[in-house]
Amino acid sequence: MPAPQPPATPPHEVRPAEAPQDVPRGPGLPTPTRSPETPEGGAARAKGRPRSAAADRAILDATREALAELGWGGLTMGHVATRAGVAKTTLYRRWPSKNELVVDAVASLFDELVMPDLGSLRADIEAVVTQFADLLARPETQAALLALFAEGTRDRQLRRRIREAIVDPQKRLVRQGRSAAQTRGELAPDCDEATAREEIDIIFDTIAGTVEHRVLISGEPITPEWTRRFTGLLLGPFPSLLGD
Amino acid sequence: MPAPQPPATPPHEVRPAEAPQDVPRGPGLPTPTRSPETPEGGAARAKGRPRSAAADRAILDATREALAELGWGGLTMGHVATRAGVAKTTLYRRWPSKNELVVDAVASLFDELVMPDLGSLRADIEAVVTQFADLLARPETQAALLALFAEGTRDRQLRRRIREAIVDPQKRLVRQGRSAAQTRGELAPDCDEATAREEIDIIFDTIAGTVEHRVLISGEPITPEWTRRFTGLLLGPFPSLLGD
């Protein structure tokens, strides 16, 4: 039961002569979804036929379905358009290419990740790992994620989108879990800003990278037993210092 | 200075009516490269014009070059053929598709990974991480690796090839490093076969996954400082038990 498209993930907004593209966008921007009505910018929006929000949803749904059934290589723009009951040109009015379309289609899945705060760092990590593993077990995610990352190694614009929509939401969980553990007293408070960021980065790469590698590359399942072991590995130094 | 194609990585061998494909191939097979002259099988091989070994090398070199310059998406069979000075049909006589060709082209790079045995587990891990990071820093590897993994999620035949040529050589290092540490006394000897395999798997996924995620997805470099920290994370439980 995935959430039924709560904010209807807005499209990529390929409008002619809009192009406020390279806005710096503060790195810690907390708004996960941008308003579909473009309240910012102040440009008049009430002219001409409005874009069909139903088409947006139909296209993104069709993209996820096609991803699950046909995989990345089998997904074509023409197929998605047909399945969504929409003209192919309508796709290209919203997304400049397949890559951006798939990022948006998959991004909403990553919005479902939440930080539980179960009362202990160990429990929180295990919960996050389990959530992430479940997400990676879905065929849409499997088909899209590595292919997107691969495309991103050559396209910096796409890499930015991926980071915003997929990577940062994951990293946010690490940050939240860490600060929760600090308020609980399980972890020492930050002494230094730079060190804290490095620590978050290394933990994030370790959790995300290891789980992805296990599921997508080694091709083995994430069992509760494995999660327990892996969490133990991460927590290695701490139990002995703080008494679990 | 990469090694200049030492064993000239043999092609995929798409010969008509050969097909001893699903040989079990013992898991611990130590021979990293198969002989290009197919001495096994005993089938008469000395009939007709032999395949050009020079063409093999030219094709694989051209593939790596094209990968580095154009990326995965920009690499086409026609382009590789032209660059190798070879007809396109010659490519298809040896490799059934782009995927298999790229696996073989990249596999030789992974053969360069070696286990150093520097006298301590910590030093060995740091050396392996550094080697792997250097490999991932090369443009051919970056362009190919994630794309291959992505294709592998849908193609089990390809997944098997990837595992043989890319994943297993890496995992072998973990096994070697672990057993070296055991003979040194840094790690307890295996009490149980299954547990040992699980431990190797989890360490392997953690090292490979984390380094890949850091380099290819987070897009940040692997510095000596980072390597030191990450190794410390892995070794977490041990320094306190064994006195570094």
Next chain:
DNA sequence: TCGCTTTCGCTACGAGTCGTAGCGTAACTG
């Protein structure tokens, strides 16, 4: 109600890639 503007569905198109087939020739064996 009437323009104005923008989106929509449709068809068609050029460019590019894939993987294969057919041909004549080159290389090697017995």
Next chain:
DNA sequence: CAGTTACGCTACGACTCGTAGCGAAAGCGA
């Protein structure tokens, strides 16, 4: 020498991409 296989070349059908042009639809303001 005949027999066999690899090679280079050309051409092909099928497919995808991303775009252009058209008439119709759906909103808005006067």
